[in-house]
Amino acid sequence: MIITCEQCKTRYKLADSMLDKPELKVRCHKCGFRFMVQRPALAEESILLQDELQPDYSRIIAISNQKGGVAKTTTCLNLGAAFAKMGKKVLLIDFDVQANLTILLGFRGVKSFYDVLTGGKNISEVVLKTKYPNLSLLPSGSRMALLKKQYLSQHNFEYLLKEHLKSIQDNYDHILIDTPPSIEFFTLNALVAANLVIIPSTCEYLSMHGVSQVHDIIKVLKKKVNREVECKVLITMRNDRSTSEKVIQDKLRQTCGDNLFKTVIDADDQIQESHIVNAPLSYYAENSRAAQQYKQLAEEIAG
Ligand SMILES: Nc1ncnc2c1ncn2[C@@H]1O[C@H](COP(=O)(O)OP(=O)(O)OP(=O)(O)O)[C@@H](O)[C@H]1O
Ligand SMILES: [Mg+2]
Known part of the structure; x- marks a missing residue:
């Protein structure tokens, strides 16, 4: 049609x-x-066809891998900043009780999704503007941990974020959700809300295993709740000189095929430095290797 x-x-x-x-x-x-x-x-037919239209996969992006320390938070922050520098309006959502994303943006002790669910706040009242243009944050905090206990047994708990986002999602071009290193309340809510799931993976055996775990969950979700969700693997912290990493990288290419981003994020010490100064890498060292690669990733996703 x-x-x-x-x-x-x-x-x-x-x-x-x-x-x-x-x-x-x-x-x-x-x-x-x-x-x-x-x-x-969708009624008009028999006209010259120009192109196949794709669903808007880049709109709500969850970043997830059960394996810890694979650059989920770093990717959320730096991909979000790259989109924002392209002039897109971006909301970052910290959906991890560790609140690493919130801390990296210089916030502490602020309201979170906990206050939306239990304090009657509208989600828009909890969103903060960061000091970077076009970049906003829905923060996390330690009280978020209480939500798991309170809501895990509730019917359809995994739709809570998706439902609450409806009132604000049209204000943003991209919404990026950082998730914890486990599949539970927060991760399931993020996966249900997302159109695209990015699975960051280092070139380590156990990280690769985390990729297949997320794929399995998404298969179930695709059937049950969110048929539009698409997922792609992103290689992070690559060290080109390591032979074992090259082997794992080849394996990921074979198993993921088109579901692997062409862009790869290399290991770059300036990432750690940018964390210390609470800034996205593109604001700390715009020309650094990883900053350029996150920009390239944003362009790859934006198509
Ligand atoms: N490209 C990179 N080069 C070098 N160090 C990196 C890179 N990406 C991330 N790091 C570092 O790796 C560590 C883990 O990164 P990050 O916190 O983003 O991972 P995570 O997957 O969010 O961890 P968790 O599972 O605990 O939430 C951090 O110290 C971060 O600074
Ligand atoms: Mg993290």
Whole structure:
């Protein structure tokens, strides 16, 4: 079926496989405009086809791997900053009780999603503007730990974030969610809310194992709750001189195929330095290797 971009009027063919829902959010390849396509509007046929329209996978991005220390938080911060520097409005969500993302942006003791669920706050009241243009944060804090206990047994607890995001998600071009190194309350909420899941993996055997665990969970979620979710693996902290890393990297390429980002993030000491000064790398050392690679990743995702 044919649909037309509401802004630049470019026409697209919408794949039949995407018509199983009453409405679908899409993004125009030509002008970048995002709009909703509703089933009744999908009527016009037999026109010259210009392109296949893709679902808007880059809108809500969860960053997840059960393995700890694989650069989930670093990727969330630096990919978000790269999008923001491209002029996109970005919301970072710290969905990890460790609150590393919140700390890296220089905040402590602030309100979090805990106050949204238990204190009757609207999610917009809890979001903070960071000192970096276009970059906002929904922070985390230690009280978030109480949510696991309180809500894990509640029916449909994994939809809580998705539901609360509805009132603010149109204010942002990209929403990036940092998750903890385990599959539980926060990770499941993030995976359900996401259109795209980035699985950062170092070139280590156990990190690769974490990749397949996230894939397994996503397979289940695709069937049950969120059929649009797409996932891609990102190699992080690569050390090109290590032979064992090269072996694991080849293995990841074989097993993931197109679901592996072309961009690779190398090990870069300036990442650690940028953390010390509580800044995204692109603000601390814009021309550093990793800052350039996160920029490249943002461009790869934005297509
Ligand atoms: N490209 C890189 N080069 C060098 N060090 C890096 C790089 N990316 C991340 N690091 C460092 O690796 C450590 C782990 O990174 P990070 O906290 O982002 O991982 P994580 O997956 O979020 O960890 P956790 O599972 O505990 O949440 C940090 O000390 C960070 O500074
Ligand atoms: Mg982390």
